[in-house]
Amino acid sequence: MPKRKTEKKKLNIPQKNPEKLIAKDDVRIDGRKLDELRPVKIEVGVLGNADGSAYIEQGKNKILAAVYGPKEVHPRHLALPDRALLRCRYHMAPFSVEERKSPAPSRREVELSKVIREALEPSVFVEYYPRTSIDIFIEVLQADGGTRCAAITVASLALADAGIPMRDLVVACAAGKVDGRLVVDLTDFEDKEGEADVPLALMPNLNAITLLQMDGGLTVDEFEKAVNLAIDGCRELYKFQKEALKSKYVAVKEAVEE
Amino acid sequence: MSRSERKSGQFVVPGDRLGVIEEFTSGPGTYVEHGTIYSKTTGRTLMDTLNKKVSVYPLVQAVGVPRVGSVVSGQVLDVKSKVGVLRILNVGKRSLSGFFTGILHISDVSPSYVETMFSVCKTGDIMRAKVISDKNRTFYLSTADKNLGVIYAFCSQCGHVMLLRRQRLECSRCGNIEERKVTSDYGEGAM
Ligand SMILES: [Zn+2]
Numbered sequence: 001m002p003k004r005k006t007e008k009k010k011l012n013i014p015q016k017n018p019e020k021l022i023a024k025d026d027v028r029i030d031g032r033k034l035d036e037l038r039p040v041k042i043e044v045g046v047l048g049n050a051d052g053s054a055y056i057e058q059g060k061n062k063i064l065a066a067v068y069g070p071k072e073v074h075p076r077h078l079a080l081p082d083r084a085l086l087r088c089r090y091h092m093a094p095f096s097v098e099e100r101k102s103p104a105p106s107r108r109e110v111e112l113s114k115v116i117r118e119a120l121e122p123s124v125f126v127e128y129y130p131r132t133s134i135d136i137f138i139e140v141l142q143a144d145g146g147t148r149c150a151a152i153t154v155a156s157l158a159l160a161d162a163g164i165p166m167r168d169l170v171v172a173c174a175a176g177k178v179d180g181r182l183v184v185d186l187t188d189f190e191d192k193e194g195e196a197d198v199p200l201a202l203m204p205n206l207n208a209i210t211l212l213q214m215d216g217g218l219t220v221d222e223f224e225k226a227v228n229l230a231i232d233g234c235r236e237l238y239k240f241q242k243e244a245l246k247s248k249y250v251a252v253k254e255a256v257e258e
Numbered sequence: 259m260s261r262s263e264r265k266s267g268q269f270v271v272p273g274d275r276l277g278v279i280e281e282f283t284s285g286p287g288t289y290v291e292h293g294t295i296y297s298k299t300t301g302r303t304l305m306d307t308l309n310k311k312v313s314v315y316p317l318v319q320a321v322g323v324p325r326v327g328s329v330v331s332g333q334v335l336d337v338k339s340k341v342g343v344l345r346i347l348n349v350g351k352r353s354l355s356g357f358f359t360g361i362l363h364i365s366d367v368s369p370s371y372v373e374t375m376f377s378v379c380k381t382g383d384i385m386r387a388k389v390i391s392d393k394n395r396t397f398y399l400s401t402a403d404k405n406l407g408v409i410y411a412f413c414s415q416c417g418h419v420m421l422l423r424r425q426r427l428e429c430s431r432c433g434n435i436e437e438r439k440v441t442s443d444y445g446e447g448a449m
Contacts, residue, residue, distance in 0.1 A: 051321050051355050068355050068356070069321070069355050070320065070321065070323050070355065071321070071354065071355040071356045071358075072357065072358045072359060073395075076395060079395045081395070123272075125289075125298065130392075131392065132323055160271060160272055160318075161300075161318065162321075163299065163300070163316065163318040163319045163320040163321075164320050165272070165289075165298040165299055166272035166273070166298055166299075167272065167273060167291070167296065167298065168272055168273030168296070169271060169272055203273065204273065205273035205274065205275060205296065206273065206296075241271075245300055246269055246271075249269070249300055249317040249318065
């Protein structure tokens with residue numbers, strides 16, 4: 001029965017998996033250009049209980065960051081005599097991905113917590129607060145690729161919102177290779193189906209990279225291009241970061257003056 | 259924006275360039291790296307053209323942290339014969355993120371000899387003290403000043419507020435009389 005066979009074949013192809021990730025006219029599956037970021041929305045100061053907080057939507061990513069401190073270190077023996085202990089907890093909500101994620105910290109979350117902390121630490125004047133801790137909590141409410149970068153971008157704003165002295169903001173963005181083409185700010189689908197992913201975090205005024213990773217394969221030339229593409233993405237995102245701080249603090253001050 | 263174009267009152271975030279050290283000195287809220295002055299906080303610029311100094315007036319400040327020399331206030335958690343434990347809740351007038359723990363040793367209570375801590379403070383009292391050391395990850399406190407000591411005491415019999423009458427602390431409810439190392443402004447409500 002040949003007819004039934006063709007029907008079955010059709011059903012096996014998931015509707016949302018197109019054959020090509022990039023169409024002939026350089027348009028990606030979500031309609032973006034190769035060097036175009038996903039839509040970004042950032043808000044600073046969204047949690048009243050935290051000392052600092054921020055929220056980001058980048059494409060389908062929705063991430064909250066809260067900062068507590070500088071405060072007394074518990075357990076005591078972890079306290080550092082010459083600087084603050086910067087701690088970070090990256091966590092994905094059980095409902096953040098299509099298949100329910102166990103709420104217990106996974107190996108990936110533990111690693112990302114460390115990666116994010118190390119990307120943020122160079123920006124913070126931790127030496128001003130010896131024997132204290134600064135705790136960053138990152139909660140991914142919905143994930144769609146590039147959450148580590150969006151988490152760094154939003155956590156840096158939460159630190160600034162907590163009034164902690166900083167050398168610069170940290171902003172992060174990924175570039176990668178999809179269908180043989182270099183693109184910026186990959187979605188989860190592009191990340192999984194693509195050839196390479198290069199997340200990068202930047203202190204834009206100091207021109208210092210605080211995180212650079214690569215997953216997949218790129219030639220030296222492609223790698224350099226990907227890094228530059230990610231840096232351009234960071235600079236674009238930085239405008240949103242700055243605007244978010246401005247709209248909180250300038251709006252508040254003007255409301256007080258009125 | 260060229261560096262000399264900066265005016266007072268401009269909104270800046272951490273990392274914004276404010277000038278170079280050949281032009282300005284670095285004031286509060288700023289730091290210098292490789293000859294360039296940057297903001298280290300979210301705030302507004304203050305350009306002192308007379309003294310050639312650039313500062314940032316902060317629009318947000320970090321929560322307070324006790325430091326050696328700061329006057330702190332908090333609640334007495336525990337009292338032993340030689341030592342009292344204070345849960346520090348305020349540094350000056352600024353509140354904290356959670357609390358810090360401070361230790362008041364009997365030798366730092368007063369310039370004169372004190373027999374026992376139980377005549378200085380009791381659990382639950384509100385105290386004002388000065389941080390004199392932060393060795394070994396601990397804040398050591400002193401109340402050896404007339405402005406330092408218990409600012410609110412509670413009756414150990416019934417828990418009501420003690421009132422200061424003729425240099426003695428008397429319970430506002432049961433009339434119980436107790437001893438404390440009180441401040442000169444005891445009961446006036448100032449933290
Ligand atoms: Zn009483």
